Amino acid sequence: MNPRTRQTLEFILDNLVWFMLVFVLVVFSILIPNYFQLGIFANIIEASSVLGVMSIGLALVIIAGHMDLSVESVAALSAMAVGILFCSSGIGLGIQLQPQWLMVPVSLLIALAVGGLIGAFNGYLVVRVKMSAFIITLASYIWVRGLVLVISGGRSAQDLAPAIRWFGIQRLGGLPLTAWIAIACFVVFSLIMAKTPFGRHLVMIGGNETATFRAGIRVNRNLVIAFVLAGTIAGLAGWLLAIRTSGATANLGVGLLFNAFAAVVIGGVSLKGGVGTLPGVYAGVLLLSAINTAINLMGLPANFTQVIHGLLVLAAVLLDAFKQTIRQRLA
Amino acid sequence: MSEPLLVLDNVAKNYGAIEALKGISFSIDKGEVVALLGDNGAGKSTLVKIIAGGLEPTSGRMLFEGKEFLAKSPAEAKAAGIETVYQDLSLCTNVDVVANFFMGREITRKVLGIPVLDERAMEQVVQKALASAGTRIPSLRTNVEHLSGGQRQAIELNRFVHFGGKLVLLDEPFAALGVEQTRRGLDMIRQVASQGIGVVIITHIMQQAFQVADRIVVIRQGVVAGDVARNKTSPDAVINMITGETLAGAGPAS
Numbered sequence: 001m002n003p004r005t006r007q008t009l010e011f012i013l014d015n016l017v018w019f020m021l022v023f024v025l026v027v028f029s030i031l032i033p034n035y036f037q038l039g040i041f042a043n044i045i046e047a048s049s050v051l052g053v054m055s056i057g058l059a060l061v062i063i064a065g066h067m068d069l070s071v072e073s074v075a076a077l078s079a080m081a082v083g084i085l086f087c088s089s090g091i092g093l094g095i096q097l098q099p100q101w102l103m104v105p106v107s108l109l110i111a112l113a114v115g116g117l118i119g120a121f122n123g124y125l126v127v128r129v130k131m132s133a134f135i136i137t138l139a140s141y142i143w144v145r146g147l148v149l150v151i152s153g154g155r156s157a158q159d160l161a162p163a164i165r166w167f168g169i170q171r172l173g174g175l176p177l178t179a180w181i182a183i184a185c186f187v188v189f190s191l192i193m194a195k196t197p198f199g200r201h202l203v204m205i206g207g208n209e210t211a212t213f214r215a216g217i218r219v220n221r222n223l224v225i226a227f228v229l230a231g232t233i234a235g236l237a238g239w240l241l242a243i244r245t246s247g248a249t250a251n252l253g254v255g256l257l258f259n260a261f262a263a264v265v266i267g268g269v270s271l272k273g274g275v276g277t278l279p280g281v282y283a284g285v286l287l288l289s290a291i292n293t294a295i296n297l298m299g300l301p302a303n304f305t306q307v308i309h310g311l312l313v314l315a316a317v318l319l320d321a322f323k324q325t326i327r328q329r330l331a
Numbered sequence: 332m333s334e335p336l337l338v339l340d341n342v343a344k345n346y347g348a349i350e351a352l353k354g355i356s357f358s359i360d361k362g363e364v365v366a367l368l369g370d371n372g373a374g375k376s377t378l379v380k381i382i383a384g385g386l387e388p389t390s391g392r393m394l395f396e397g398k399e400f401l402a403k404s405p406a407e408a409k410a411a412g413i414e415t416v417y418q419d420l421s422l423c424t425n426v427d428v429v430a431n432f433f434m435g436r437e438i439t440r441k442v443l444g445i446p447v448l449d450e451r452a453m454e455q456v457v458q459k460a461l462a463s464a465g466t467r468i469p470s471l472r473t474n475v476e477h478l479s480g481g482q483r484q485a486i487e488l489n490r491f492v493h494f495g496g497k498l499v500l501l502d503e504p505f506a507a508l509g510v511e512q513t514r515r516g517l518d519m520i521r522q523v524a525s526q527g528i529g530v531v532i533i534t535h536i537m538q539q540a541f542q543v544a545d546r547i548v549v550i551r552q553g554v555v556a557g558d559v560a561r562n563k564t565s566p567d568a569v570i571n572m573i574t575g576e577t578l579a580g581a582g583p584a585s
Contacts, residue, residue: 003469195447197437200430207425214385214421215435216406274425327476 013323017267017283024287028294035297042174048289049182050075050244050253052282054237055260055267056189057119057230059281062264063193064226065206065273066126066133070140071234072257074118076148076248078111078238083157083248085110086164090247092157100163107164111239112232118144119231123224141257149250156249160242168243178240185233190278202226206273255306262309263288265316270324288312334397336361336529337382337498342391343553344377351377353553354391359498359529364520366544366561367533370573373550375533376418379500382531383415384408396497409435412497416487416504418533424476428468431475432457432490460493461485465515481508492519499523501532505539517543537566549573 012019029036054071061068086107088094097103122140126133167177193199201222204212213219237256242248267284269276288309295305335358344352352374359365369375380386382393384402393400395411402408405415422431429450430437438453439446457471466485468478475483484504491499501520505513520543524530534540540547541561549557549572557564557572 197439197446197448200426200437200448201435204423204426204430204434207423208421211421211423212434214383214405214415214417216404216409217435218406274423 009326013326014268014277015280016319016323017280017287020266021283021287021290024290028290032294032297035294038174040293040297044286044289044293045183046176046179047292048285049179050237050240051256051259051263051288052182052285053185053240054234054256055263055281055285056185056278057233057237058260059264059267059269059276059278060189060193060202060226060233061133061230062269062271063206063273063276064202064223065209066223066226067137068119068122068133068227068230069137069257070118070122070144071230071237071260072253072255073141073144073148074115074231074234075238075241075256076253077118077144078114078235079242079245079248079252080148080152080157080238080250081114082107082111082164082239082242083160084151086161087157087247088159088161090157090159091152091155092159092247094161096161100161103161103163104167107161107242108236108239111235111242113235115231115233115235115238116228117231119228119234120224122231123227126227127220127223148252152248152250154250156247158247160246165243165246168246178243181236181240185236186278186282189233193278198222198225203274206275208274258313259288259309262313262316265320266312268323270320271317272324335359335394336363336396337400338394339378339382340392340394342378342381342388342393344374344381344386345389350553352381352388355550355553355555357548357555357558359531361497361529362524362527363546364524364530364532364544366540366547367531367550368535368537368540368547368569368573369550369556373573374553375550376502378550379415379417379502379531379533382408382498383413383500406435409496413500414491414494414496414498415500416491416502418502418506422475422483422486425474427474428471428478428486429453429457431486432460432493436494456493460489464489464492464519481512484508485512488516488519492523495523495526495528498529499531501530503533503535505534505536513539537569540569541566551575 054075058068058071084091085093085095086103097106118140122137125131125136170177172180193202201212201217204217205219205222209219241253245252263284264281265271266287267276267281269281291308292305295308338358339355341354341356342352343350343354355378367375367378377386381388384405384407387403400411402411402413423434433453438449440449454471461468464485466489468482475486488504505516508516517539520530520532532543544561546558546560547564547569548555549569551573556575557569
């Protein structure tokens with residue numbers, strides 16, 4: 001195989017998800033009436049903001065060669081914390097701060113802190129106690145969701161303070177500010193992963209942890225930071241979720257983990273670690289969102305989405321394995 | 332040279348009841364090449380890992396440049412000036428040549444106070460380092476998984492030559508190299524030593540040891556079985572030390 005064919009093939013493999021996204025959008029635009037509109041595309045981006053933010057954190061940890069199953073529950077707990085404090089009906093305490101805008105940074109900080117703490121807990125156990133990240137974060141996935149049920153008593157909080165909800169209502173260039181927050185997160189973390197030593201080190205740790213340790217990279221420190229980041233970002237996703245639903249319910253965000261997981265894998269992140277980029281993950285998120293929108297427009301019962309997402313996860317993992325075989329052929 | 336670069340004083344390592352190293356003592360001077368020989372399982376790699384900070388000794392002490400020294404991590408050893416090339420390659424195959432060359436000590440420039448990788452500067456350094464060593468790698472931006480075993484080892488060897496430090500530990504560095512590359516590798520070692528850097532090289536190939544080393548240290552069953560200057564011994568004598576036919580350190584043979 002000559003170098004140019006190889007380069008082309010590798011380029012396609014590296015950016016497969018973007019090609020898939022374009023393909024899906026074109027097909028839907030042709031086949032589904034009313035799909036091809038700016039409003040629909042804006043809606044696709046808007047609907048993917050919570051999932052997108054959550055996927056960033058998950059992707060960071062998977063790229064570093066580990067796993068974080070707790071992101072969904074962490075987002076729910078952060079959303080519930082914000083909901084209970086700043087909602088005025090249901091179980092909301094309706095705390096008011098003067099001036100009103102002060103509630104924005106305070107609620108955001110609370111959401112991020114909740115996430116960061118659980119992330120630090122996960123990271124500590126993975127690094128110090130050397131337990132499998134899969135098991136630890138599975139446990140967190142369960143107990144954090146349990147905590148949401150405990151503090152809410154199974155009830156919900158409604159009517160989030162208008163100053164906070166403003167982010168979900170105010171639009172800029174056709175998109176609500178929450179969507180811009182998600183896009184900004186992708187830009188910032190993509191740059192961190194591609195351009196800073198920290199990002200480079202995470203990728204290398206995912207590739208060969210022993211080698212990075214021998215090279216003097218502080219592997220444990222980097223891994224703990226990755227878990228804390230994943231938790232914090234999940235906290236941000238929870239904050240966005242609370243804004244989006246104007247409150248929080250006990251089962252808020254159930255199933256998001258598997259969508260995030262699908263987006264990350266479809267986005268080209270290898271579950272073996274060390275491979276994948278965040279722009280790809282964003283394309284994966286948009287792809288899922290585009291499919292959801294199509295299902296809605298076609299008037300299929302919403303329950304179909306779950307079937308399709310399940311199949312997509314399966315397809316993504318198969319695709320991951322398939323890509324690895326091709327890569328080995330190339331090598 | 333007044334004081335030795337590194338002194339090992341009765342360094343021992345136990346794994347439970349198993350004594351991998353029973354008490355190793357020898358020293359390395361600046362600019363000296365020491366070949367560490369011994370049969371499989373004699374404890375050579377264990378010893379290298381202890382010096383390089385990958386393992387902690389059970390007992391004994393080390394002096395580095397006359398000061399008490401014990402690296403708790405490879406990062407500490409590296410900071411002290413000890414470079415290591417391991418037997419199983421320590422490369423991340425999922426990133427490119429440049430990223431591997433600078434693993435853990437990337438060149439950065441500050442953008443708004445945030446360290447950002449300076450890819451161009453790093454690529455230039457790698458280009459120069461590889462060119463001066465005569466290593467040909469088609470593109471420095473290909474991931475290492477696409478390179479041959481020899482090219483991979485060349486990256487590691489060039490890495491230690493470039494970063495230098497004070498002491499270099501090489502654990503069977505030529506296992507994947509061809510004849511010509513091995514010769515160049517041996518040249519590299521002499522060149523590094525001539526800059527005043529101490530070199531410890533583990534090898535199984537007697538010929539290599541005699542080509543490059545100033546002194547030969549033989550380890551057998553966790554103790555030093557022989558420590559001789561190269562020009563005062565012969566391959567046969569060394570083989571006897573490795574297999575234990577001459578009972579060095581066990582009293583005179585009757």
